[in-house]
Amino acid sequence: QVHLVESGGALVQPGGSLRLSCSASGFSFKTYTMSWYRQAPGKERELVASIAAVVPGQIRYGNSVKGRFIISRDNARNTVDLQMNNLNPEDTAVYYCSVLIPPGRYWGQGTQVTVYL
Numbered sequence: 001q002v003h004l005v006e007s008g009g010a011l012v013q014p015g016g017s018l019r020l021s022c023s024a025s026g027f028s029f030k031t032y033t034m035s036w037y038r039q040a041p042g043k044e045r046e047l048v049a050s051i052a053a054v055v056p057g058q059i060r061y062g063n064s065v066k067g068r069f070i071i072s073r074d075n076a077r078n079t080v081d082l083q084m085n086n087l088n089p090e091d092t093a094v095y096y097c098s099v100l101i102p103p104g105r106y107w108g109q110g111t112q113v114t115v116y117l
Contacts, residue, residue, distance in 0.1 A: 002026040002106040004097045009111030012087055020082040020111060022097030030054075030075040032101060036082045038093035038113075048095065049082060064090070087115045 008020040020036070035050040049071035052058040059071060070083040080097060094110040 002099065002101065004099065004106060004108035006095065006097045006108045006111040009095060009113045011114045011116060014088050014115055014117060016087050016115070017083070017085045018087065018113060020084065020095055020113070022080045022082075022108060024078045024080070024097070024099065027099070027101060029078040032099050034071075034073055034080040035098045035100075036071060036080070037096045037098055037107075038091075039096070039110075040090075040093040043093075045096070051080065084113070087113075089115045089117065091115050 003025045005023045006020060008018060010018055012018055031053050033050055033052050036048040037045050038048050039045040046062060048062050048065055049069055050060045051071045051073050061069060068084065068086045071080065073080040091113060092115050094112050096110045097108040099106050
């Protein structure tokens, strides 16, 4: 079955950087677009970034992270990473790795990122 495991969440000060990683298994990783979402307390889950199956391919970023976050994938290792730079308190959220394999979307368990003053 589809299995997504995120890692790399931590406490960090404003202006700092973190690198999240998602390890995927149970499906043909190189075939599907991979995405990172996040959900802050009291807010809806939002798209952070997505990357198409074939590298180089289409990459999309949420407006709030453009120019600060970079998504990448390694189809040989079945991993998708999110490099987060210049973090600010509004980036505090649980970050989820996700893949859409019709008819459903699959999620990891999430990793907490907290940006504190």
